[in-house]
Amino acid sequence: MALFFAGQIVTDGELNSGSAQVDTTAFTGTPVALTQFSKLWDIPAGSSGAGSSWRLNVLGKSVLGTTAVGQNFFIGFGPAGGTQVQIVDMAGGDQPASSTWWFIIVIHLVINAGGTSGNASVFGTASGAAVGGTSNLTWTNGSVAASYNPTVSNKLQFLFTYQAATGTPVFTSYASVFERMS
């Protein structure tokens, strides 16, 4: 968050909102290859070091057709968000056919060591549950000491794909909330 000083004159816009950035662009479709499903959030070159951390929340739902198909959730980070960590490798029957699941995905990126040879911990949790209460699951996965160079421009994003398009399932992410915590 922004650092302020006693006596500093600031605007109400600076004071009366929190430190998160929000994007409400809807990402929707039936991807069968890994596809960007949130804003590609920017972490500028040189703006962080060891101990810097961010949290990305993605809010969405998956509507399955008459076939239960598996789903893959990934985190994309690093330059262009191109380094991937899988959060979810969902089996075809985990979300039942003809069900709608709401999802909250929480991703943390914490820089462990700065510099051009730096590294970061990148973790994600995805919780999904069916409308009507018939099923739910939570997944967590991550990468420890992943190569991460804070001296260059980096990105963070959520990526999604169905494992098949049978029955035309539709995933929609309604919003992503990007918080710099330190």
Add this chain to the structure above:
Amino acid sequence: MTGYNAQQIINDFNLNANGAQVDNTQYSGTPTTSTKFSNAWDIGPGVSAANSCWRLTVIGQTVMGTSSLGQTWSLVFGPTITSSINICVSGTTNYPAQPASSTWIWTATAFLVVLTGGAAGTCIVIGRVDAGQVPNNSSIDAAVGGVAPAAWNTTTDNTLTFFTNMSGSTGTPVITTFCSSFERLS
């Protein structure tokens, strides 16, 4: 959250604390109908627009009596208490009945994000409940429930509140919420 005015001079404590409001009022009881169990957090008229976002976190416990019962969790939002969404409903797979004589600690987290502003605006409201049994020997996969796009009029006074109830009162289970924190994230 605290309202500040442009050009207002305030101290560093005001500024460098994060923007959350916290209510330590305890809500406790054995409700069998949907009942308010947090502060009704206020979102004033005209203070938000598309991309405005809040996070509500509620921390509490459920102490079961001699019977196993289910629990329903809900979020109530908008200008009245008529708009609501269930995070989960008692007796469903998403939040199984808690065993008799058990104690569960849980955290409920909700997001409200304005998708479009104005009198005919919309939002997404979504929440999750994570629970573990004391002494942490069992847990429940997070229950998640949401709605989008839901009607949300940014020009009027709105509130966001956490509601809950048990599926019955047999054995006198007791739900207690210890605090709720309300963050304006953007």
